[in-house]
Amino acid sequence: MADAEDTMMVRFAPLTHVLLGPPGPQRVRVSQSLLVLALYLGFALVLQVEVHLGLTSERLSLPLTLFGLMGCIGFYSTIRSGLNLRLSEPSLTRPQMFYSMVAVAWAFAVSGPPRGATVVLMQVILMFGLFGLPPREGRRMAGMGFLMLAAVIAWRSWTLADPAETRLDLVYLMYAGIVFTGVAIISVRLGQIRERLRHQAAELKLALARNQELATRDVLTGLTNRRAMLEQMAIAAREIERHGQPLALVLFDLDHFKQINDSRGHAAGDRVLQRFGEVALAEIRAGDVLARWGGEEFLLMLPRTGLEEAWRCAERIRARLAALKLEGGQAGMPLTFSAGVSSCRRMDQLDAAIEAADRAMYLAKATGRNRTELVAGPGLTEVGQGAAA
Numbered sequence: 568m569a570d571a572e573d574t575m576m577v578r579f580a581p582l583t584h585v586l587l588g589p590p591g592p593q594r595v596r597v598s599q600s601l602l603v604l605a606l607y608l609g610f611a612l613v614l615q616v617e618v619h620l621g622l623t624s625e626r627l628s629l630p631l632t633l634f635g636l637m638g639c640i641g642f643y644s645t646i647r648s649g650l651n652l653r654l655s656e657p658s659l660t661r662p663q664m665f666y667s668m669v670a671v672a673w674a675f676a677v678s679g680p681p682r683g684a685t686v687v688l689m690q691v692i693l694m695f696g697l698f699g700l701p702p703r704e705g706r707r708m709a710g711m712g713f714l715m716l717a718a719v720i721a722w723r724s725w726t727l728a729d730p731a732e733t734r735l736d737l738v739y740l741m742y743a744g745i746v747f748t749g750v751a752i753i754s755v756r757l758g759q760i761r762e763r764l765r766h767q768a769a770e771l772k773l774a775l776a777r778n779q780e781l782a783t784r785d786v787l788t789g790l791t792n793r794r795a796m797l798e799q800m801a802i803a804a805r806e807i808e809r810h811g812q813p814l815a816l817v818l819f820d821l822d823h824f825k826q827i828n829d830s831r832g833h834a835a836g837d838r839v840l841q842r843f844g845e846v847a848l849a850e851i852r853a854g855d856v857l858a859r860w861g862g863e864e865f866l867l868m869l870p871r872t873g874l875e876e877a878w879r880c881a882e883r884i885r886a887r888l889a890a891l892k893l894e895g896g897q898a899g900m901p902l903t904f905s906a907g908v909s910s911c912r913r914m915d916q917l918d919a920a921i922e923a924a925d926r927a928m929y930l931a932k933a934t935g936r937n938r939t940e941l942v943a944g945p946g947l948t949e950v951g952q953g954a955a956a
């Protein structure tokens with residue numbers, strides 16, 4: 568069954584494309600105008616039935632039929648050609664409603680005994696407006712429709728000799744008044760529902776952004792967290808593999824951080840971690856990513872960067888950190904780190920490159936701290952070059 572539906576859709580796809588245009592908001596507007604055209608054809612058919620039954624004359628109904636047809640085709644062509652996009656209201660809801668109301672008021676004038684039923688058509692037009700217009704505009708349209716009917720009835724009582732017809736028209740007008748008041752009340756309700764939905768959507772968007780932030784950021788430093796870093800490294804590694812470029816990693820571990828915590832307190836330790844993040848961020852390029860990797864460990868990823876360049880970046884951060892004057896509870900504390908640099912050129916070498924950076928960092932710790940060690944990543948020749956600060 569589903570297969571048959573799919574085959575039908577594929578078969579009619581070119582026709583749908585020609586009639587409705589490419590998918591998007593414009594297609595919704597085109598479909599709407601085609602729907603109006605379809606409804607109008609029903610209306611024209613009923614007019615013909617009225618002529619056939621002798622309830623109205625061909626002379627009176629033909630201009631109305633042509634007026635409606637021209638309007639529907641005109642609105643469809645304007646929207647399908649994209650001319651509507653140059654207007655302040657591309658949906659053309661107001662002009663379409665106004666045009667249709669004129670047609671219905673005209674139908675009331677020429678329809679003979681069944682004219683009371685045209686009030687129902689007016690209601691259908693107003694229903695379209697409920698979804699496309701702000702509530703106040705919807706109510707204004709309802710008022711306008713009522714006035715149009717009232718004007719037609721006034722004109723009829725002026726031109727027709729039979730007072731019984733006018734009495735009947737006034738009854739129709741009263742019914743129209745009830746219908747339009749109902750529409751106005753619904754428009755208020757709908758406006759409240761729309762407002763609540765808008766509010767909920769804004770709140771959801773905010774909550775989603777907050778969740779995204781929580782899921783990808785380290786709470787203390789505001790840096791990328793370990794999980795998000797792993798994802799970003801995978802993306803970057805795929806990218807550099809395609810372009811045959813290296814990706815460098817620098818793993819930083821603050822020296823004797825436990826002592827800072829022990830001597831100045833945990834809050835001072837926290838502040839040091841934050842300051843390190845700020846200093847390091849100021850030294851890296853836009854495409855580089857710095858993450859809090861663990862307690863006092865930070866991992867820097869430098870796409871399209873070789874070992875030497877990454878090493879120089881780490882040393883720039885070291886120099887900045889040395890020049891930093893810590894204040895408050897952290898005043899006078901020496902702030903240094905040991906770092907390990909490695910690199911890779913392929914996605915499947917990423918884990919090994921992280922391990923290599925870790926080994927290099929431990930080498931820096933073992934050989935005196937406050938220094939950066941280089942280790943060629945997997946697939947590259949081991950450089951084994953030490954770099955004292």
Ligand SMILES: Nc1nc2c(ncn2[C@@H]2O[C@H](COP(=O)(O)OP(=O)(O)OP(=O)(O)O)[C@@H](O)[C@H]2O)c(=O)[nH]1
Pocket residue numbers: 787820821822823824825826828832833834835836837840861862863932936
């Ligand atoms: N203030 C603070 N301390 C943390 C945080 N995460 C981890 N730590 C502390 O960081 C310290 C790390 O200590 P160690 O692993 O012994 O390392 P270290 O003292 O820096 O010594 P080396 O790395 O050998 O130079 C521990 O005392 C942890 O409690 C944090 O978020 N805030």
